[in-house]
Amino acid sequence: NEVSVIISVSNDSIYFPTCFESVLNQNFQDLEIILVNNAENNIDKLIGQYCEKFNDVLVVNDLESAINEADGKYISFIDSNDYLNEGMIEKLANASEKNDLDITMCQLTSHDDLTNEFDEDLHDLSLDILKGLEKDVFNRDDIIDVITRIYSKPFNKLFKSSFLKDNE
Numbered sequence: 001n002e003v004s005v006i007i008s009v010s011n012d013s014i015y016f017p018t019c020f021e022s023v024l025n026q027n028f029q030d031l032e033i034i035l036v037n038n039a040e041n042n043i044d045k046l047i048g049q050y051c052e053k054f055n056d057v058l059v060v061n062d063l064e065s066a067i068n069e070a071d072g073k074y075i076s077f078i079d080s081n082d083y084l085n086e087g088m089i090e091k092l093a094n095a096s097e098k099n100d101l102d103i104t105m106c107q108l109t110s111h112d113d114l115t116n117e118f119d120e121d122l123h124d125l126s127l128d129i130l131k132g133l134e135k136d137v138f139n140r141d142d143i144i145d146v147i148t149r150i151y152s153k154p155f156n157k158l159f160k161s162s163f164l165k166d167n168e
Contacts, residue, residue, distance in 0.1 A: 002030035003089055004072030004161065008063070008079050009047060010038045015081040020050045022083035028090035034066045035059045067164055075161050077154040092158035099137050102163035108156045 005023050009016060023033055035047055037059055051057040060066050067075065074093055078084065092104045 001032040001072045003028065003074045003076060003093055003158070004032050004034055004070035005076045005078065005089070006034045006036060006063070006066045006070065008036045008038055008077070010080055015083075016046060017050070019078065019080050019083050022086075023078075024054055025086050026084065026089045027086050028093060031089065032071055033057045034070060036063055036066050037061055067161075070161055073161055075159045075164060076157070077159075079155060082155050089158070096158055096160065101137065102160045104158045106156050 007019060007023065020033075023031065033054060035051075035057065037044070037047065047059060051059065058066075058069055060069060074096055076089060076092070088106060092106060095101065096104045
């Protein structure tokens with residue numbers, strides 16, 4: 001598998017079907033799915049229903065196990081209340097491969113469940129925080145300048161698996 005998608009399944013299981021389907025609907029098909037069951041309530045039946053739809057699904061109980069079990073060259077992390085645009089994995093994987101990147105990041109969009117509106121302009125979710133920087137690919141020396149600007153959550157990023165495993 002080229003990409004391992006690790007989905008952290010928590011108590012907000014109402015969103016899990018949309019999340020899982022968004023991974024299945026990726027136009028990049030060389031995926032494995034690893035579910036981390038973090039739910040305090042019993043959603044094993046729900047997880048089981050969705051595992052039947054896709055042959056390459058592994059269920060583990062903690063994030064460390066998920067990373068260690070991941071076979072993909074790259075790893076993506078999402079929460080069960082997130083979903084992916086259909087081209088996200090492909091775009092990030094292609095950029096990672098082309099530039100030999102350890103971490104690749106894309107823009108986030110916030111969705112309001114009540115109004116069904118999308119907001120791409122939230123400052124901490126937008127790539128606008130990187131405006132003014134001269135390049136798209138950053139090396140080790142750039143990190144001090146860049147690291148404090150980027151959104152710290154992992155769900156808009158693709159990580160090289162060896163980078164995560166080598167650095168624990």
